[in-house]
Amino acid sequence: MTTRRSELPVAIIGGGLAGLAAGLRLQELDVDFEIFESSDGPGGRVRSDQVGDYICDRGFQLVNLDYPDLARFYRPADFHRASKAIDVVIDSKVHRLGDPREKFSRFFSSLNPATGSPLEKFRFLKFIRGLKSQSNLTHRGHNDESFEEAMVALGIGSLYSRVIRPFAQGVFLERCDQVSAEMAYKLIQFFITGTPGLPIGGVSSLARNLAKDLPINFNTHVDEIGEGFLRFGKRKRRARKIILATDALAAKLLLGDAHIDSSLDSKIFDSMTMSTSTTWYHALDDADLDATLRIDGLGAGPVTNSIAISKLAPEYSPPGKTLISSTVIGSASENTSESSVRRHLASIWGMETGGWELIAKYVIKKSLPHHPPGKPINSYLALGERILVVGDHVSFPSQQGALESGVAAAEKIVETI
Numbered sequence: 001m002t003t004r005r006s007e008l009p010v011a012i013i014g015g016g017l018a019g020l021a022a023g024l025r026l027q028e029l030d031v032d033f034e035i036f037e038s039s040d041g042p043g044g045r046v047r048s049d050q051v052g053d054y055i056c057d058r059g060f061q062l063v064n065l066d067y068p069d070l071a072r073f074y075r076p077a078d079f080h081r082a083s084k085a086i087d088v089v090i091d092s093k094v095h096r097l098g099d100p101r102e103k104f105s106r107f108f109s110s111l112n113p114a115t116g117s118p119l120e121k122f123r124f125l126k127f128i129r130g131l132k133s134q135s136n137l138t139h140r141g142h143n144d145e146s147f148e149e150a151m152v153a154l155g156i157g158s159l160y161s162r163v164i165r166p167f168a169q170g171v172f173l174e175r176c177d178q179v180s181a182e183m184a185y186k187l188i189q190f191f192i193t194g195t196p197g198l199p200i201g202g203v204s205s206l207a208r209n210l211a212k213d214l215p216i217n218f219n220t221h222v223d224e225i226g227e228g229f230l231r232f233g234k235r236k237r238r239a240r241k242i243i244l245a246t247d248a249l250a251a252k253l254l255l256g257d258a259h260i261d262s263s264l265d266s267k268i269f270d271s272m273t274m275s276t277s278t279t280w281y282h283a284l285d286d287a288d289l290d291a292t293l294r295i296d297g298l299g300a301g302p303v304t305n306s307i308a309i310s311k312l313a314p315e316y317s318p319p320g321k322t323l324i325s326s327t328v329i330g331s332a333s334e335n336t337s338e339s340s341v342r343r344h345l346a347s348i349w350g351m352e353t354g355g356w357e358l359i360a361k362y363v364i365k366k367s368l369p370h371h372p373p374g375k376p377i378n379s380y381l382a383l384g385e386r387i388l389v390v391g392d393h394v395s396f397p398s399q400q401g402a403l404e405s406g407v408a409a410a411e412k413i414v415e416t417i
């Protein structure tokens, strides 16, 4: 499938969403390229496994069909749309909160002050409305603050601590006091208008669909890059332009040893770090649950969120079984004991979990790039004339961040090649 030439016009390192989007855009612009991907398939962090009779995504994630740079390449005929509500469990009671994206007034449907007073809910909806009307958020630079500080300033104390924080931590895969408010607002803007859900057959089917007509060299780990070349094992390929579309940590490794005249600003280089999360999959005999995401409003931990994923996507479990996906965030999540996860799940789901079968556990050491207050949101980073660095660590941590970064780099290259 790949053509062998002395010099490639463009080499893309990494076949995650950023690399795939760069390739798809270059293909539209009629520029030759090859993708070099170290693993055995496309998608990067957007992958699934068949585990016996179950489909397990490598970490719980939803796909938003309305991400603009996804919609340009991906319009599936069928899709599992996720519920636009969340269930907040407080003292064994389940409070369903409607999603303000669906209808603002639904957010008030739970008048129970356990999830925040009506005044707090009103303030939050006003804030959301304000965000919705801002088409483009301006970069706040030094005025940026943490998402937690911004929420506290809104005066929504218990709504924040019982609903917004536990929910948002599952999105950021990080504590809210560590995350830039500017970046968080951008993600919230996408959520407000989004269509979240799951592709049929697991998130991998999205990646396979994007990758199907692209020239990708799988199992090809790039060990070194330099001015106009890349090396994998003993092989060297020359490339006029390189799009470095790996995750933050892999990019840091390659750039640290790169044979190039220019280097990244040391502040950017040092900030290339990532969070850890762990997702557990358990199966039980088919239970009368629905597909609404559950969070613990009292933040008892260790579980950040849990969902009966096969109720959203029935093909994830065999008939007669229900598959539960539960995520724990933080670097310690790897060592969280299964018994403490089961104990917490028993309180979240209000049922005995001792008999649940453990299907899979994914420790994802490279979950999301850290995006602390003040970190800018770029499209790509240019290193000299030949190298463009892209990915969710350059833009913002999400599928859209990765995709738009890849597209922007492809468009830049076409101007100069």
Ligand SMILES: Cc1cc2nc3c(=O)[nH]c(=O)nc-3n(C[C@H](O)[C@H](O)[C@H](O)COP(=O)(O)OP(=O)(O)OC[C@H]3O[C@@H](n4cnc5c(N)ncnc54)[C@H](O)[C@@H]3O)c2cc1C
Pocket: 013, 014, 015, 016, 017, 018, 019, 036, 037, 038, 039, 042, 043, 044, 045, 046, 058, 059, 060, 061, 062, 063, 064, 220, 221, 222, 223, 245, 246, 247, 250, 251, 254, 277, 364, 366, 367, 368, 390, 391, 392, 393, 396, 397, 398, 399, 400, 401, 402
């Ligand atoms: C658990 C979890 C849940 C998430 N939930 C959501 C969600 O609900 N919504 C959302 O929008 N986003 C979510 N995300 C984030 C989203 O998945 C990522 O932001 C996005 O997929 C990043 O894409 P990327 O192309 O920048 O990087 P990656 O997906 O990391 O791709 C980089 C690729 O580079 C390859 N590579 C690395 N080093 C080399 C090398 N030396 N040589 C060759 N190849 C190399 C890797 O194998 C990989 O395929 C979630 C992420 C995780 C982990």
